[in-house]
Amino acid sequence: MPIPDSVLAELQSLLGARLSVTQVDRDQHGASESYHSAPPPDAVAWPETTEEVSAILRLCNAHLVPVIGWGTGTSLEGHALAVKGGITLDMSRMNKVLEIRAEDMQVSIQPGLTREELNTELRATGLFFPVDPGANASLGGMAATRASGTTAVRYGTMRDNVLALEVVLADGRVMRTGTRAAKSSAGYDLTALMVGSEGTLGIITELTLRLHGQPEKIAAAVCAFPTLEGAVDCVTATIQSGIPMARIEFIDEVSVRAFNSYAKRDFPEQPHLLIEFNGSEASVAADAESFGALAEEFGGQGFQWAATPEERNALWKMRHQAYPAQLSVRPGSTAMVTDICVPMSKLAEAVAAAHEDIAADGMVGPILGHVGDGNFHSALLVEPGNEDELKRAKALARRMAERALAVGGTISGEHGVGIGKRALMAEEHGEAWAVMGVIKAALDPNNILNPGKLVPDRG
Amino acid sequence: MPIPDSVLAELQSLLGARLSVTQVDRDQHGASESYHSAPPPDAVAWPETTEEVSAILRLCNAHLVPVIGWGTGTSLEGHALAVKGGITLDMSRMNKVLEIRAEDMQVSIQPGLTREELNTELRATGLFFPVDPGANASLGGMAATRASGTTAVRYGTMRDNVLALEVVLADGRVMRTGTRAAKSSAGYDLTALMVGSEGTLGIITELTLRLHGQPEKIAAAVCAFPTLEGAVDCVTATIQSGIPMARIEFIDEVSVRAFNSYAKRDFPEQPHLLIEFNGSEASVAADAESFGALAEEFGGQGFQWAATPEERNALWKMRHQAYPAQLSVRPGSTAMVTDICVPMSKLAEAVAAAHEDIAADGMVGPILGHVGDGNFHSALLVEPGNEDELKRAKALARRMAERALAVGGTISGEHGVGIGKRALMAEEHGEAWAVMGVIKAALDPNNILNPGKLVPDRG
Structure with a gap:
């Protein structure tokens, strides 16, 4: 159903040039980073x-x-596609740092700010925001997706680092959730309900984030392993031993x-671990030594x-370029990126099984992941429009997801x-x-609010 | 409205002797640890x-x-009182450890198990469950209240340590939330919604909890300070410096x-800090030295x-006996225990203001708290039935809460x-x-489900 002209006129008078119905703006906000596709939204708005x-x-x-929130468009599961038409709200003009409260290790920001922009702003404070999904995503989008990434093993996910939100509800009411206190038992945890709700319950217009002290010492390394099992078992042993990676x-x-x-680069073509330690000079040295001993064992x-x-x-730039690097293995391809997360004790068998399934199918599907959380991805490379490949990729992805569920894991560690x-939601969640x-x-x-996503169809 | 006889008969046939309408059982489940009072429930059930x-x-x-969940009855805000009558579900017979998964640092338990019972079961595993509200509460009750306590500064609250739940919904449907994976982005965080919902959204029948490694070294100390401000400022400086208390x-x-x-005991009658360090021999020594230097400064x-x-x-036993110790200051009294939590930078002024308000009123109200989170309590001692004292205590508590809200804090850090x-909920949360x-x-x-609590009255 197209947007009624009267609504467009009213939006135009509200937003002026910050409302667009041009094909180029609509197409830009109808694109996806992965294999998903849908018609573009009917209009795009840039609220301030x-x-x-x-x-x-x-x-x-x-x-x-319909109203669909849009951050930087880096989601991998088609979150921001206008599958039922409507207006896409591009939040990129709401990108201010509102207040840094260094003594409380907190910052209040607008949702369109990206994580790299925030960390640039924080540089002089001795603090930083640790959640790092790779892409330079908007922080509103990261909250909406409950993103995590490479540092979650140490600093947690967006669940752990969003303290408070301002959210506009479907009917336009403005709600504030959470407080600036470190904890609260005053009622339902609406902040946690909104984080990960993918724009289906409200539009985030402000976030209060926890910050962390910039570590005195950071040390990073790469280490090759003769076998996939050796590398993954080393991770499990590391996490179980409590070394604070x-x-x-x-x-x-x-x-x-x-x-x-x-x-x-010229790394040996073997499975690798990329690792980082944060802490004092002494603790980093001790942690690195403990890890080195374990790595040698495996x-x-x-x-x-x-x-x-x-x-x-x-x-880490190399790691962050993993997605384009993987796509470049097969020029012109797009990817279905799997995202299962399993209990640590099941990680090695899950990675090995994924590896074998992909090999058995003959598809190209490089594997990497935030294995300290039990989370890994394979980028199943498919030719756009090749229905057979898409079907095979979907079958592989479903098998991985079902294996994850069978051992008590989840179909999505961080992509949403x-x-x-x-x-797959019914299989994971049931009732x-x-x-x-x-x-x-x-x-x-x-x-x-973002209809056609996340929850079951109505009625 | 009394329970219809037909319902009681059906419950009796279901539960046999595990349904009681005797006055003694009803009174036992109509009591409160603090100043709250209400008529007892109409019946008590012990499901298995x-x-x-x-x-x-x-x-x-x-x-x-109405159905009201009951753990050990140690809540301080009248959570488990049957203010609208109905049946109290005493969960104490559902107190099994279902599965310890040491390699994943997780345990699945029933809700009636207490935290001390769990830690006794875990003793041989090298793992422990850290959340420690003082009382030997049931873990289901702790989850329902989003409890925390003395160790939250290091290990987080129940929000951070409950991974998954089984919950029976109002209509009897059984829902499982969360997974055994360390993180998930697969849909709304219903685990977080249930934790802290105080039995108003469902009855928790199973919990999966995160465990932590028993530290190699634990060191504890008490330290006196000449002034309240010195002690509290020392806490703020300690937290800001990143010493992992x-x-x-x-x-x-x-x-x-x-x-x-x-x-x-014979501690000097001055403000004190009670502290503990967990870690390796070396890290505990280093942390203790850093803290010692800061403490001296203040x-x-x-x-x-x-x-x-x-x-x-x-x-810590002494600390855990704080509540009876405080009550003993005025034999026969009961207490209104305040529970505000503020950003760290506002802690010193909040504690000082509370202290002054109490002194100005002339009421006895010892103060203590989990100051590493910005959370503290005063136990305002009132004579049961003394309306004037209750009114004064309420006025003092409201002033503290309003002060907390004015600086971005919360009316309840952990008591619910x-x-x-x-x-005070409308003031904190608005929309x-x-x-x-x-x-x-x-x-x-x-x-x-626990009607008359937490949310606004209907209609």
């Missing part, structure tokens, strides 16, 4: 204030026009080949330490549900998925 | 299985009979006097180290809402309190 977001939602709610990433030999070719060899900040940045994981639908219907009775 | 809980709820939902508790001179008299003196486990246990904090009511109405349309 909470009041504008509120006015837009009030109007859209009254006229049953800041990052511990697995990359398989296919990913290493992709890195080498894309970033012009066949780790050829440690390369990134001693300078430049070398370290190069190392969007449209890509929706078909709880219906309850998510009940909550959605109660808070968004007209189903205008 | 999830299926029984489900059958009870299905029946009560059909006949509009396992516990850091403030007790004012009135509380010290209470301890001395109740536990036969006038700390007369460190007494608890070197042996026995001395350490005696120290129950009936005691309900009058969000209405949203809590909408969620409650959607999940419990007949309002049978």
Whole structure:
């Protein structure tokens, strides 16, 4: 159903040039970083204030026009696609740092600010925001997706680092959740309910985030292993031993080949761990020694330490380029990126099984992941429009997800549900998925907020 | 409205002797640890299985009979009082450890198990469950209240340590939330919604908890300070400096006097900090040295180290007896225990203001708290039935709460809402309190789950 002209006119008078119905703007906000596709939204709006977001939602709610939040468009599960049409709210103009409260290790920001922009602002304070999903995503989008990434093993996910929110509800009411206190028992944890709700319960217009002290010493390294099992078992042993890793990433030999070719490196084509320690000089040295002993036990060899900040940045930049590097293995391809997360004791068998399944199918699917959390990804490379490949990739992804569920894991460690994981939600959640639908219907009775995502279809 | 005879008969046939309508059982489950009072429930049930809980709820939902969960009865805000009558579900017979998964550092338990019972079971595993609210509460009750306590500064609250739940919904459906994976982005965080919902959204019948490694070394100490401000400023500086305290508790001179008299100790009658470090031999020594330097800066003196486990246990046992010790200051009294939590930078002024307000009123109100989180309590001692004192205590508590809200804090750091904090919910949450009511109405349309608590009255 197209947006009624009267609604467009009212939005135009509210936003002026910050409302667009041009094909180029619509197409830009109808694109996906992965294999998902959908028609573009009917219009794109760039609000600048909470009041504008509120006015837009009030109007859209009254006229049953879908509203989809948009951060930087880096989601991998089609979260921000306008599958039911409507207006995409591009939050990029709401990107201010509102207040840094260094003594409380907190910052209040607008949702369009990206994590790299925030950390640039924080540089002089001795503090930083640790959650690092790789992409330079908007912090509102990261909260909406409950993102995590390479540092979650040490600093937690967005669940752990969002203290408070301002959220505009479907009918335009503005709600504030959480406080600036470190903890609270005063009622339902609506902050946690909103984090990970993917724009289906409200539009985030302000976030209060926990900050962390910049570590005195950071040391990073790469280490090759003769076998996938050796590398993954080393991770499990490391986590079980309690060594406080800041990052511990697995990359398989296919990913290493992709890195080498894309970033012009020459790592041995073997499974690797990329690791980082944060702490004092003394604690980092002690942690590195403990880890080194474990790595040796599991066949780790050829440690390369990134001693300078430049070398370290190069190392993590390489890791952050994993996705384009993987795509470059097969030029012109797109990817279905799997995202299961399992209990640590089940990690080695889950990675090995994924590896074998992919090999048996013959598909190209490099594996890497935030293995310190039990979370890993394979990027199943498919040719756009090749239905057979898409079908095979979906079958592989489903098998991985079912294996995760069978051992008490989850279908999504950090990428979220969007449209890509929706078909698996009933299997993971059972009755709880219906309850998510009940909550959605109660808070968004007209189903205008990112419809067609996350919860079951209505009625 | 009394429970219909037909419902009682059906419950009796389901539960046999595990349903009671005797005055003594009802009175036992109509009592409160603090100043709250209400008529007892109409009946008490002791379910033994999830299926029984489900059958009870299905029946009560059909006949509009209120159902109130009961752990060990140690809540301080009247959470488990049957203010609208109905049946109290005493969960103490569902107290099994279901599965310890040491390699994943997780345990699955039933809700009636207490935290001390769990830690006894875990002793041989090298793991422990850290959340410690003082009372030997049931873990289901701790989850329902989003409890925390002395160790939250290091290990987090129940929010951070509950991974998954089984919950029976108002209509008897059984829902499982969360997984055994360390993190998940698969949909709304219903675990976090249930933790802290105080039995108003469902009855918890199983919990999966995160465990932590027993530290290699534990060191505890008490340290006196010449002034309240010195002690509290020392805490703020300690937290800001990033020293990883396992516990850091403030007790004012009135509380010290209470301890001395109740536990036969002879601490100087000055403000004190009780502290604990967990870690390796080396890290504990380094942390203790860093803290010692800070404490000295703020006038700390007369460190007494608890070197042996026995001395350490005696120290924390004393802390855990704070509540009876405080009550003993005024024999026959009961207490209104305040529970505000503020950002660290506002802690010193909040504690000082509370101290001055209490002194100005002339009421006895010893102060102590989990100051590493910005959370502290005053136990305002009132004579049962003395309306004037109750009114004064309420006025003092409200002033503290309003001061907390004015600096971005919360009316409850860890005790929850129950009936005691309900009058302040609108002030803290505004629109969000209405949203809590909408969620409650959607999940419990007949309002049978702990009615009269936490959310606004309906209609």
